[in-house]
Amino acid sequence: MPQMSGDAYVGRFAPSPTGPLHCGSVIAALASFLDARAAGGTWRLRIDDVDSGRARDEAAAEILRALEALGLHWDGPVQYQDPRRDQYQNALERLRESGRAYPCACSRREIAAVAPIGPAGMIYPGTCRNGLPAGRRARSWRFAMAPGELSFSDRHAGRQSLEAATGIGDFIIRRGDGLHAYHLAMVVDDAALGVTDVVRGGDLRPATFPQLALRQSLDLPTPRYLHLPIAVDPHGRKLSKTNGAPPVDLTQPGAALIDALSFLGQAPDAEMAGAPAREVLEWAVANWRPALIPRSSERRV
Numbered sequence: 001m002p003q004m005s006g007d008a009y010v011g012r013f014a015p016s017p018t019g020p021l022h023c024g025s026v027i028a029a030l031a032s033f034l035d036a037r038a039a040g041g042t043w044r045l046r047i048d049d050v051d052s053g054r055a056r057d058e059a060a061a062e063i064l065r066a067l068e069a070l071g072l073h074w075d076g077p078v079q080y081q082d083p084r085r086d087q088y089q090n091a092l093e094r095l096r097e098s099g100r101a102y103p104c105a106c107s108r109r110e111i112a113a114v115a116p117i118g119p120a121g122m123i124y125p126g127t128c129r130n131g132l133p134a135g136r137r138a139r140s141w142r143f144a145m146a147p148g149e150l151s152f153s154d155r156h157a158g159r160q161s162l163e164a165a166t167g168i169g170d171f172i173i174r175r176g177d178g179l180h181a182y183h184l185a186m187v188v189d190d191a192a193l194g195v196t197d198v199v200r201g202g203d204l205r206p207a208t209f210p211q212l213a214l215r216q217s218l219d220l221p222t223p224r225y226l227h228l229p230i231a232v233d234p235h236g237r238k239l240s241k242t243n244g245a246p247p248v249d250l251t252q253p254g255a256a257l258i259d260a261l262s263f264l265g266q267a268p269d270a271e272m273a274g275a276p277a278r279e280v281l282e283w284a285v286a287n288w289r290p291a292l293i294p295r296s297s298e299r300r301v
């Protein structure tokens with residue numbers, strides 16, 4: 001497996017522009033920012049708008065404004081996915097040439113009727129793997145997963161492993177509507193940005209397996225991973241833009257950062273209360289201790 005070889009640290013925050021930043025996304029942004037800055041590294045911002053049907057321009061603008069208000073300043077230009085479709089298609093062609101991508105005629109409904117659910121979604125039963133059934137047209141493209149163990153070491157949860165074929169199966173890399181799937185886009189983008197470290201919410205931990213398989217097949221480097229506890233509301237529901245989690249309160253950016261730091265087990269002394277964002281961040285970079293992130297897989301905000 002290709003590994004990063006002593007490269008300087010490059011981290012990134014990669015929100016999908018489907019709504020304003022809520023406190024779960026502020027936690028992910030802050031943790032990846034602190035991890036990068038404490039390592040003297042670069043911190044890039046990518047707007048994950050590959051799913052153009054769900055992406056909203058005003059949400060992207062709002063996210064940028066919120067990060068600025070919180071003092072989470074990124075390096076270099078913002079990378080958007082929408083203009084990079086050719087890169088994703090090139091990657092798909094490379095997979096096809098090496099026999100790792102194939103066209104699929106199945107509809108989601110057909111698969112749902114028979115497919116078991118794995119940690120990263122439905123496990124495709126393999127209907128079109130050896131050719132399209134007679135009379136059927138290709139709708140999407142799938143990655144042909146090789147059997148064998150996929151594993152990675154998570155800086156928070158330790159070693160993670162899964163049997164690739166039975167745990168994940170052949171997943172979509174280009175959808176029926178012609179859009180490239182998120183897993184494919186993000187591995188191409190992480191490599192283009194030179195990302196060495198992925199710090200993100202624990203809800204994305206299972207997604208690491210298909211992403212790892214793609215990275216290996218495309219000969220792209222594997223970053224280090226740190227998945228954070230999942231931020232849940234008092235009812236135990238994951239905070240997400242799509243289920244209407246309230247936007248972070250930007251009238252007091254310092255307080256929003258302190259809340260996120262407490263979630264991450266890095267609460268500053270009480271005297272920091274009321275401090276401006278810049279001061280809170282200075283303290284947080286100097287005192288960033290990933291080992292203090294609580295061990296639980298979920299945490300209430």
Ligand code: GLU
Pocket residue numbers: 013014015016048186199200204
């Ligand atoms: N765009 C993804 C999301 O907002 C996150 C991607 C990532 O950090 O890898 O859920």
